[in-house]
Amino acid sequence: MATIKDVARLAGVGVGTASRAISGNGSVSADALARVNEAVAALNFRPSTTARALSTRSAGMIGIYVPDFAGDFYGPILHCVDRELRAANRHMVAANGCGPADISIDDMEAHRQQALDGIEFLIERQVDGLLVMGDALTDADCDALWERVPRLVLLNQVSPSNLLHCFSSDHELAGRLVARALLAKGHRDIACISGLQYAHDNASRMAGFHSELALHGVKIPKSRQMVGDFSFDGGHAAATKLLKKGLNFTAVFCANDMMAMALISCFGHAGVRVPEEVSVIGYDDSALARYTHPRLTTLSIPIQRTAISGCRFLLNQCYGLSLPVEREFPPEVVWRESLLDGPHAG
Amino acid sequence: MATIKDVARLAGVGVGTASRAISGNGSVSADALARVNEAVAALNFRPSTTARALSTRSAGMIGIYVPDFAGDFYGPILHCVDRELRAANRHMVAANGCGPADISIDDMEAHRQQALDGIEFLIERQVDGLLVMGDALTDADCDALWERVPRLVLLNQVSPSNLLHCFSSDHELAGRLVARALLAKGHRDIACISGLQYAHDNASRMAGFHSELALHGVKIPKSRQMVGDFSFDGGHAAATKLLKKGLNFTAVFCANDMMAMALISCFGHAGVRVPEEVSVIGYDDSALARYTHPRLTTLSIPIQRTAISGCRFLLNQCYGLSLPVEREFPPEVVWRESLLDGPHAG
DNA sequence: CTGAAAGCGCTTACAG
DNA sequence: CTGAAAGCGCTTACAG
Numbered sequence: 001m002a003t004i005k006d007v008a009r010l011a012g013v014g015v016g017t018a019s020r021a022i023s024g025n026g027s028v029s030a031d032a033l034a035r036v037n038e039a040v041a042a043l044n045f046r047p048s049t050t051a052r053a054l055s056t057r058s059a060g061m062i063g064i065y066v067p068d069f070a071g072d073f074y075g076p077i078l079h080c081v082d083r084e085l086r087a088a089n090r091h092m093v094a095a096n097g098c099g100p101a102d103i104s105i106d107d108m109e110a111h112r113q114q115a116l117d118g119i120e121f122l123i124e125r126q127v128d129g130l131l132v133m134g135d136a137l138t139d140a141d142c143d144a145l146w147e148r149v150p151r152l153v154l155l156n157q158v159s160p161s162n163l164l165h166c167f168s169s170d171h172e173l174a175g176r177l178v179a180r181a182l183l184a185k186g187h188r189d190i191a192c193i194s195g196l197q198y199a200h201d202n203a204s205r206m207a208g209f210h211s212e213l214a215l216h217g218v219k220i221p222k223s224r225q226m227v228g229d230f231s232f233d234g235g236h237a238a239a240t241k242l243l244k245k246g247l248n249f250t251a252v253f254c255a256n257d258m259m260a261m262a263l264i265s266c267f268g269h270a271g272v273r274v275p276e277e278v279s280v281i282g283y284d285d286s287a288l289a290r291y292t293h294p295r296l297t298t299l300s301i302p303i304q305r306t307a308i309s310g311c312r313f314l315l316n317q318c319y320g321l322s323l324p325v326e327r328e329f330p331p332e333v334v335w336r337e338s339l340l341d342g343p344h345a346g
Numbered sequence: 347m348a349t350i351k352d353v354a355r356l357a358g359v360g361v362g363t364a365s366r367a368i369s370g371n372g373s374v375s376a377d378a379l380a381r382v383n384e385a386v387a388a389l390n391f392r393p394s395t396t397a398r399a400l401s402t403r404s405a406g407m408i409g410i411y412v413p414d415f416a417g418d419f420y421g422p423i424l425h426c427v428d429r430e431l432r433a434a435n436r437h438m439v440a441a442n443g444c445g446p447a448d449i450s451i452d453d454m455e456a457h458r459q460q461a462l463d464g465i466e467f468l469i470e471r472q473v474d475g476l477l478v479m480g481d482a483l484t485d486a487d488c489d490a491l492w493e494r495v496p497r498l499v500l501l502n503q504v505s506p507s508n509l510l511h512c513f514s515s516d517h518e519l520a521g522r523l524v525a526r527a528l529l530a531k532g533h534r535d536i537a538c539i540s541g542l543q544y545a546h547d548n549a550s551r552m553a554g555f556h557s558e559l560a561l562h563g564v565k566i567p568k569s570r571q572m573v574g575d576f577s578f579d580g581g582h583a584a585a586t587k588l589l590k591k592g593l594n595f596t597a598v599f600c601a602n603d604m605m606a607m608a609l610i611s612c613f614g615h616a617g618v619r620v621p622e623e624v625s626v627i628g629y630d631d632s633a634l635a636r637y638t639h640p641r642l643t644t645l646s647i648p649i650q651r652t653a654i655s656g657c658r659f660l661l662n663q664c665y666g667l668s669l670p671v672e673r674e675f676p677p678e679v680v681w682r683e684s685l686l687d688g689p690h691a692g
Numbered sequence: 693c694t695g696a697a698a699g700c701g702c703t704t705a706c707a708g
Numbered sequence: 709c710t711g712a713a714a715g716c717g718c719t720t721a722c723a724g
Contacts, residue, residue: 003700003701003702004701004702004703005701005702013710013711014710014711014712015703015712016703016704016710016712016713017709017710017711019702019703019704020703020704020709023702023703025703025704026703026704026709027710028709028710029709029710032710046470047701047702048400048700048701048702049471050396050399050472050700050701050702051400051700051701051702051703051716052701052702052703053396053702054394054396054397054700054701054702054703054715054716054717055701055702055703055716056702056703056716057716059396061439068421068425069421069422069424069425069428070418070421070422070633071418071421071633072416072418072421074421075416075417075420075421076415076416078415078440078442079414079415079416079442079444082440082441082442082444083444086441086444086467091441091467092440092441093407093437093438093439093440094424094438094439095428095432095438096424096425096428098425098428098429098432121432121437124392124395125407125437126394126395126396232634232636232637236637261634264639265637265638265639265641268639269639287416287417287578288607288634290578291578291582291604291607291611292611293610293611293614293615293639295611349716349717349718350717350718350719351717351718359694359695360694360695360696361696361717361718361719362695362696362697362720363695365718365719365720366694366719366720369718371719371720372693372719372720373694374694375693375694378693378694393718394716394717394718395718396716396717396718397716397717397718397719398717398718398719399700399718400699400700400702400716400717400718401699401700401717401718401719401720402700402718402719402720403700
């Protein structure tokens with residue numbers, strides 16, 4: 001591998017000049033520039049990113065923590081972030097929650113620890129900035145993290161002490177929109193399957209959902225409130241339990257589309273027809289929502305735009321850029337076929 | 347941030363000794379070790395990975411290229427790789443195919459270029475080794491790549507000049523198993539939807555599928571051979587076209603589960619019942635296969651084990667480790683409910 | 693076992 | 709505009 005010394009020698013200039021010519025920082029005569037460029041080409045020179053990182057104290061990389069690479073939620077986010085980073089000539093080091101294969105779904109502490117471990121790992125890798133997809137982190141965790149690494153943006157969660165560094169849709173409002181959609185269609189006997197208990201976005205959406213319902217005088221009995229974990233399996237288990245208690249509801253809200261799909265499958269096998277007998281509404285508007293049968297009516301949050309803006313904000317902070325960033329990511333329901341008129345319609 | 351000089355001073359030793367104590371390379375007296383450890387703790391010292399990288403000429407990071415972070419295929423792979431890497435105290439820099447949003451599904455050249463760009467990006471980032479998920483790369487591309495970076499393992503594709511660095515199931519055999527499953531169930535009027543044309547794993551499975559069928563005297567007319575792209579949308583479009591030509595088949599093979607699911611949805615909306623009227627068999631045994639309705643009979647390839655072994659092999663090459671690696675990743679069909687007896691059964 | 697020194701490959705004041 | 713030099717924070721022969 002050629003080093004900058006080699007190109008300086010070949011170009012007949014000092015290494016300082018070579019460096020200035022190559023990096024574009026500092027001025028060089030047209031003549032010197034040309035000779036350096038020639039030498040670079042001749043030697044097929046590529047500056048060492050690690051040497052550069054050491055002297056500039058900037059690794060040129062951003063860490064991103066996501067709870068899980070599997071599932072259909074985080075992939076599109078990684079995709080966007082990769083694109084943004086590469087457009088800015090930076091790269092991404094990604095980590096997800098690792099650990100004991102089977103953590104119980106209500107073991108918040110284990111999930112929290114996984115997130116903390118993954119983030120710690122990234123910090124130790126000396127990333128310039130950190131993107132973290134909200135999960136089981138407490139506000140105190142976030143504060144502690146921001147204390148250590150100010151260049152951390154929280155995605156899909158808002159932690160009150162540092163709103164500027166949080167990028168998220170309003171999940172509470174989104175939950176309300178779900179409730180309104182159900183109500184508007186004339187459903188009052190409703191069931192629900194929530195996501196991971198300690199995930200903040202889940203908590204917000206369920207809170208909004210229930211309180212909007214309450215506003216209109218409908219209360220979901222505990223026996224019709226199931227807890228899932230955002231996975232197919234969790235959704236299926238919850239749907240099974242729900243069914244065991246009898247079909248005393250006309251619609252169910254699933255806190256994400258994967259669980260909605262699992263529920264449709266479960267109900268189908270049990271011989272209850274969706275949406276004729278029971279309507280279902282999902283959440284996320286993920287890719288599969290258009291391909292379940294029936295197609296899913298679901299709540300869409302612009303998660304990719306959220307991630308892009310969070311990423312750009314971070315890039316601006318870390319490298320003094322001024323990429324445009326949005327702050328509003330309004331949720332909306334997208335109507336398809338899984339939600340039909342209920343008994344109280346019209 | 348404390349540097350190793352600070353800890354050396356505090357511990358009252360030379361920086362060489364401090365370095366040996368901290369890194370564990372080279373011997374130090376128990377006494378010195380203790381003092382260094384104390385100093386490390388007192389200063390909360392973390393060695394700079396980039397300085398270390400510069401002097402050891404090893405960045406401690408492995409690049410991984412996957413065609414797409416979205417979809418349900420690559421997520422689980424990233425998950426495994428992250429786990430393996432972190433267990434070895436290394437990290438992952440990931441890149442996926444970026445570029446113009448809408449590349450036509452048969453624009454092999456554009457896909458190939460995307461892969462080449464992503465890999466180039468990773469190489470420039472000076473990763474110690476490279477994991478690449480096979481995609482539109484030609485054998486010549488692979489050879490050129492191996493020439494430049496010998497520490498590259500190819501996943502899910504085999505390129506003949508360097509079998510040692512390829513980790514993949516035998517997709518050709520897998521295609522044959524699909525054909526045998528269909529034949530065994532008494533189907534002879536068959537349709538199929540292939541995946542991305544230029545993806546090698548797709549080509550192999552379709553080749554195996556068709557030639558095994560031919561061995562038993564069944565030939566699928568062109569009019570029943572659709573081409574998809576592994577996505578829901580592509581599968582749906584292909585299924586729609588298939589239906590337009592009439593229902594003159596009793597079973598269809600979809601080259602992955604997402605397309606199978608899209609097909610089931612499409613057929614369902616068109617009023618043709620799966621599996622009563624037409625059976626379907628998928629490929630991958632992805633997470634959703636158990637949650638379609640009917641549940642999917644599908645071909646399972648142990649892709650995670652494949653990725654893990656490829657990753658370990660690379661780790662062994664790059665860092666002189668000797669992690670165990672497997673070489674056999676046998677495919678098998680997993681029977682569920684979407685494939686019923688056909689007219690020639692029994 | 694240990695310390696002083698050179699080196700990894702860049703960047704960036706500094707003096708000219 | 710330019711070159712010589714110091715520095716980024718480690719590691720690793722080398723001599724003792």
